[in-house]
Amino acid sequence: MRLIEADATRLDLAGLTGTPRQVVANLPYNVGTPLLVGWLRQAALWERLTLMFQLEVAERICAAPDTDAYGRLAVLAQWVCTTDIVLRVPPGAFVPPPKVWSAVVRLTPREKQPDPVLFGAMERLTAAAFGQRRKMLRGALAGLGGEALLERAGIDPRRRAETLSVAEFERLAGCLVS
Numbered sequence: 425m426r427l428i429e430a431d432a433t434r435l436d437l438a439g440l441t442g443t444p445r446q447v448v449a450n451l452p453y454n455v456g457t458p459l460l461v462g463w464l465r466q467a468a469l470w471e472r473l474t475l476m477f478q479l480e481v482a483e484r485i486c487a488a489p490d491t492d493a494y495g496r497l498a499v500l501a502q503w504v505c506t507t508d509i510v511l512r513v514p515p516g517a518f519v520p521p522p523k524v525w526s527a528v529v530r531l532t533p534r535e536k537q538p539d540p541v542l543f544g545a546m547e548r549l550t551a552a553a554f555g556q557r558r559k560m561l562r563g564a565l566a567g568l569g570g571e572a573l574l575e576r577a578g579i580d581p582r583r584r585a586e587t588l589s590v591a592e593f594e595r596l597a598g599c600l601v602s
């Protein structure tokens with residue numbers, strides 16, 4: 425075992441070891457989401473990520489469309505990985521007990537991964553779409569092509585972000601880069 429004292433947000437984690445690589449971590453809650461998004465950007469590098477988050481974040485990662493928890497994190501994570509909550513952990517499991525429940529999420533990268541340009545397009549798309557999630561997509565995506573983009577992807581411009589499946593977001597991201 426090698427102990428590395430470093431800031432995880434600045435560390436080249438994949439550079440530390442060869443394949444197959446797994447990340448197993450009880451993440452600090454304040455940087456859990458940015459760390460996960462960074463690892464999803466290079467999902468092909470990992471065999472699996474097994475990560476503990478606060479339960480609310482775990483539910484957002486694994487959420488289905490048409491639910492309050494469904495958003496940018498669900499689309500990004502489920503686009504490049506299969507995701508499952510494998511364990512819910514009560515506050516009393518820790519000393520001192522935190523105020524919230526925690527959960528372990530297993531993310532298994534899919535065989536086919538998007539290139540960095542497409543991933544970047546998806547990040548911009550989901551940030552805009554869910555940044556104004558109560559708005560119709562033609563308004564929320566106005567800065568990215570709005571109605572014309574949605575029509576090219578065959579998506580009704582009056583729909584709202586939370587009604588779109590991951591596959592529909594993938595179609596939109598493809599139109600954004602083409």
Ligand SMILES: C[S@@+](CC[C@H](N)C(=O)[O-])C[C@H]1O[C@@H](n2cnc3c(N)ncnc32)[C@H](O)[C@@H]1O
Nearest residue numbers: 430431432433434449450451452453454455476
């Ligand atoms: C939820 S605790 C988990 C601690 C330990 N791994 C365990 O499971 O008991 C998260 C740990 O990450 C550390 N931490 C916070 N921000 C960090 C960062 N940017 N880079 C590396 N470690 C960080 C915290 O100090 C804390 O010890």
